[in-house]
Amino acid sequence: MNAVIECHWLTKRHGDLTRLDALDLTVKEGEVLALLGHNGAGKTTTMKLILGLISPSAGTLSVLGSAPDGPHAETLRRHLGYLPENVSFYEQLTGREVLAYFARLKRVDRRQVDKLLERVGLGDAARRRVKTYSKGMRQRLGLAQALLGEPRLLLLDEPTTGLDPAATRDFYETVRELRERGCTVLLSSHVLPGVEPYIDRALILGGGRRLALGSLDELRREASLPLTIRARGRWPGVDWSEGWEDTRISPRHLNGSALELGVHPSAKMSALRRLTGTPGVEDIDVLPPTLEHLYGHFSAPVTAASSTSKGDAP
Numbered sequence: 001m002n003a004v005i006e007c008h009w010l011t012k013r014h015g016d017l018t019r020l021d022a023l024d025l026t027v028k029e030g031e032v033l034a035l036l037g038h039n040g041a042g043k044t045t046t047m048k049l050i051l052g053l054i055s056p057s058a059g060t061l062s063v064l065g066s067a068p069d070g071p072h073a074e075t076l077r078r079h080l081g082y083l084p085e086n087v088s089f090y091e092q093l094t095g096r097e098v099l100a101y102f103a104r105l106k107r108v109d110r111r112q113v114d115k116l117l118e119r120v121g122l123g124d125a126a127r128r129r130v131k132t133y134s135k136g137m138r139q140r141l142g143l144a145q146a147l148l149g150e151p152r153l154l155l156l157d158e159p160t161t162g163l164d165p166a167a168t169r170d171f172y173e174t175v176r177e178l179r180e181r182g183c184t185v186l187l188s189s190h191v192l193p194g195v196e197p198y199i200d201r202a203l204i205l206g207g208g209r210r211l212a213l214g215s216l217d218e219l220r221r222e223a224s225l226p227l228t229i230r231a232r233g234r235w236p237g238v239d240w241s242e243g244w245e246d247t248r249i250s251p252r253h254l255n256g257s258a259l260e261l262g263v264h265p266s267a268k269m270s271a272l273r274r275l276t277g278t279p280g281v282e283d284i285d286v287l288p289p290t291l292e293h294l295y296g297h298f299s300a301p302v303t304a305a306s307s308t309s310k311g312d313a314p
Contacts, residue, residue, distance in 0.1 A: 006026050011058040012049060023210055027186065034187055037206055112148060122137060143156075175198055212294075229271055
């Protein structure tokens with residue numbers, strides 16, 4: 001597949017402050033990449049560079065085959081969709097009028113407007129003024145704006161802000177559909193459990209630097225974090241938390257019908273063999289580290305350094 005985003009040693013400085021430091025990244029067509037990091041990690045700077053709103057201080061960046069701040073920037077942006085974290089529209093206009101306005105700016109067929117409003121659940125509110133919209137409705141209008149022109153690359157900054165659970169689920173189903181059509185999606189979110197089922201890879205930034213990049217399986221192998229094994233059954237009067245001599249296996253919770261183990265990946269089969277051979281065990285769940293666990297692991301050194309720096313400040 002073709003590279004939609006490709007950057008080498010991409011760097012952005014503001015005076016003495018380095019916002020993004022020597023980022024190497026390739027994003028393929030049809031890929032969904034989560035851009036993760038604490039505030040100030042470099043996520044927004046990365047998106048602004050990709051959109052061509054700011055220019056690199058050093059390194060190279062190619063989006064859909066050209067520099068986003070180059071002579072073809074205007075043409076390039078017609079193939080991009082962008083949903084900022086805080087959407088803002090002309091409040092006296094109706095939802096349909098807002099979307100028609102952006103369609104003219106983007107030079108796309110205005111017949112898309114009503115279809116997109118229906119798609120994001122605003123068909124019944126199309127004739128209402130934006131000032132009557134709730135925060136979630138404005139967010140959905142922002143998503144419709146980002147989808148104008150069937151973009152080849154979609155950038156979403158905290159896209160589920162203000163959405164209820166049903167609308168959030170619908171949003172990620174839209175992301176899945178776009179991916180299947182070959183659209184590349186770059187999304188930033190602090191709601192990690194929500195994005196986990198829908199992404200191909202995650203890029204974790206900290207202090208402007210790349211801390212980790214890979215699929216969930218690749219990040220799990222790199223982090224080598226303990227997984228959780230939960231066993232349920234009937235073992236009255238027996239303490240199954242005892243007898244685990246292997247230091248890679250640690251019982252963390254026990255009651256009359258459940259046992260929970262923290263298990264290093266290298267000891268998974270050993271723990272499962274014992275549990276499957278234990279009388280009274282009726283069910284076993286194996287839970288790998290989540291995206292939230294992985295994010296905490298890779299970002300911990302940067303967080304600790306930041307806290308130490310703040311603590312040393314006068």
